[in-house]
Amino acid sequence: MTRRRWRITLLAALATLAAVYPISSLFRSDAWLRDAVLVIALAAAVGLLLRGLTRSRLLTLFAQLVLVLYGVLALTVRETFTWGLPTAETVERLNVLGLQALETIQRNAAPAPLTEGVTVYLVGAVALIAVVVDAMAATWRAPAAAGLPLLTAYLITAANSDSTSAVRYFVVPVALWLVMLHTTARASFGRWSTTSATDVGEDGPASDDTTALRSLTAGAAKLGGIAVLLALVVPAVTWHAPPRYLTDGLARSTGSGGIGTVGINDTIDLRTSLLSTDPSPVLRYTSTGPATAPLRVFATSYYSSGEWRIARRQSEGPDRPVPLPPQADRREYIMTVSNNVLKAPRLAAPYPVVTPAIEGTSFTIDSVTRDIQVRETVDSYQVTYSVVNPSPDKLRSAGPPSSPDILEDDLTLPADAEDLIRRWSDEVTRGAANDYDRAVAIQAHLRDSTRYQYSLDLGETPQDENGEDLDPISAFYETRLGYCTQFATAMIMLARAQGIPARMAIGFIEGRREGSSNLVRQSDAHAWPELYFQGSGWLRFEPTVGRSGPPVYSLAGVDTPTSGATTDSGSTSNTATPTGSRRPVDEGDATGTATRTSWWEQWLSGSNLVILSALLVVALGTLLMPLTAWLTRNVRRHRAATRQDLVEIEWAALRSHLDDLGLVAPPGATLRTARERYITDGHLDADHATALRRVTATLERARYDRPERTTPQQTEELHRDIRSIRRQVSRTRAWTTRLRSFLWPTEGVSVWQGVWRRRSQALRRRR
């Protein structure tokens, strides 16, 4: 096999591809795969080229890393380059993308949306794996070790997908890995035939080879058999823990979800369908009130890169939920839920909840959104909720919004569509005198079926003049096509543009009446906006075209017929006293403490800084001895007066290095005896043995012959030879020895010992 190792490189690249391919099952799009293939090919090509150019393995690996990472950056964030080189802007961009990637994997169940951040970091990870596999398999010729990074790549998928991975995902990379092993092993066998370590038996070398091969084959077969047996038996008898997830990412499991629970994404991506057509039931309920109020699961104010996410708040917001509007404006009803399978910590309830009664688990109520979060999924529960119905006049005269539960995010517009939103909003609300009229105008505008069309299929995403996909809001403006998420988002943004605080609520519509109760299915998932009006709190609007049930207050002055308008059924009571852990919401202990700050700000806190500087000191301390050795050698070289001195310095350095590697020549050894010792113990091949002989010959001449006979050419050759010998001998040693000889070289250590000795002597003299 040539030094380039074509076959093994190709196999390594294929194995890497096969091992990372299953990752595509974790994401909704395969767009990353093209870039991944490119970087894997790049890693392989660069490896091939470098192995042909240089013998230094470390150099090969380093250059491979640099070039491939450059390739990744060039593929993904080329727009930040200046003169073809990464800039500070690149780092900033990577940071932004990193945050995006982190959020994506933390907020989404598999398959997750393929955001730009995820793509960049995924391709980066693939590049790293490709380089490591290539380095292990081809550069270091240890394909067995290459199995580890391949396994890592495979585990990314295995650990993060909810379901069992397809068998081929495992079989294909493993098969390629085995072929890699086979190729390398065959090459090694081929080399063995040149040396014979054992005595030749009576039947001659051929029969010996056959016997050895047979015993090796038998041994391998036995091992393989045991491995297969173990692979079958161990999974059969061991207990299976519920799947755990890397960094608690992708489809976080909170541990309580039994079979048949229904999860709801914490993230609503506007680009893809939130809505499932899955008819499996989520819960059943009966209510004392009119069955028109949707069941809210959570609300969020944070919109970023086309997604609604649950943002963690720091100190914003009140300590406890703000009081509800006065009794005159609302009625209270009781809803009893049964057969609930909504995955904890989520709980569905109409907004606003006055008193939840949940048995069997503890719960918290968010102080801002009034979301109820339970520790474990409960089958049934009861909530007392209000239906707020302020009069349009009151809403018209509501003052400027001001409440502790209005967050900064409630008025934030996405930067990439801000101009459009403001223009659009001003156009829609032209002529409206107050916030309420504006909100009503926006809802009416969006509900106008002549302008907007309800569709679960968003079609192709329109592109801007640069050929890039438009952000979801602009895209909605262009296509006028969407479902509840798009409509709700549009209304929120248009309202925010008018200074009305608005947020996104996600939950289920009222469901279908079946017998005495209502059945809510997974396909009933819905999203709607909540707008804040001073004095009335957060009010639900319904901008989705064709969706029934906009609240009465939102229809003032609009001639859209109301279907199933809220009517007071009379059972106004907060007298019902559900049993269990009943607790007024207003007293609920809110637990919204996590913060939304960039990860590195958190990370660069005091203790981490201390750790970081400690690590830096340790790193410097670790490199102290090698640096000292290197410096000493150079200073001595510089000071050498004659060629003889130079030759001696080189030799002393080599000897000390070989000493460190465990090749010790006895003190009384002459150059020739030392040389023979080094050649035997250092397993030097013919080339390097010749080099060592050249070195000792030069040295002998320098030491014992007349001084003028040492030529500069010889000195230079000696320098070269010594370097190659050092490398060669290092290669034959165990890596621990090499590491020790690198980190703790006698050359460097003796310098410090000398310093210490002189110091202690000086101290003693002073005393």
Next chain:
Amino acid sequence: MTTDTSGVGTAGDLDLVRRVADQLFATMTKVIEGKPDVVRTTITVLFAGGHLLIEDVPGVGKTMLAKTLARSIDASVRRVQFTPDLLPSDITGVSIFNQDARRFEFRPGAIFANVVVGDEINRASPKTQSALLESMEERQVTVDGTTYPLQAPFIVMATQNPIEMEGTYPLPEAQRDRFMARISMGYPSPRAELTMLDSHSARSPLDSLAAVTDAATINTVVEAVTTVHASPAVRQYIVDLVTRSRSTTALRLGASPRAGLHLLRAARAQAALGGRDHVIPDDVQTLAVAVLAHRLMPSSETQLARRTTAEVVTDLLRQVPVPSGTR
């Protein structure tokens, strides 16, 4: 490089040394089979202008070695069988009154030859031994007030039997010091012994031996060897070795300054034999045991431990570091 300004032997001289050494070696190994090291040391000592003490049990070819060397050189050879009644004058020579010429005439003794083979030297009386040893050192003989120089080259090869000590006069240390080197023959390997039985049973191999060089050539060679360069580092090494032998507890008596001189001369010859015009520590190490061991006296501890001085010298070689060029 034909001439050298530093007065060092020319490349031609070195070639001569090599050639003569190779011829001698080829000839001698025909007779002394399976002992290349012994033969090589013998040639080294010859080239270094020293004398050789061959010490071993009877019948291993001590005398044969000496005679082989003598035959290989076209020079005068004398052989003296030392016995207790041998007189000093038998060695040095004697002045006899010539009746016809009416004056004393000097009749040279056995020592007046290029190669003197002294068999069983420890059987002669100390008086006779010292007569031999004095002339070895001074390379001249004084009889009745007249000094007679010995011819060059001059090499004494004495044999000695270490086992049968009864009725012998072992050489005192001071006298052993005169020999540049002592070698032991050792038994031949079984294969060499078999060959010997095959070839030597019919007639002595010495009979067919022809001289391959002559006295004048040997003189040139000896002269050439003295010009081999010995760097300060090598001389330092010899001094280190000798000094260490005097301080070590394993020895009652260390090496003399003459031992150092002999070692350097031998190392020079060894270097020349290796085709080098400069001495390296390996030359010194190769010859250290042969040159030093017989001059040293073991301490009582060493004797009790049944260790030989040769082993002590080997230890010394292991302990004394080889000096590097810069010091």
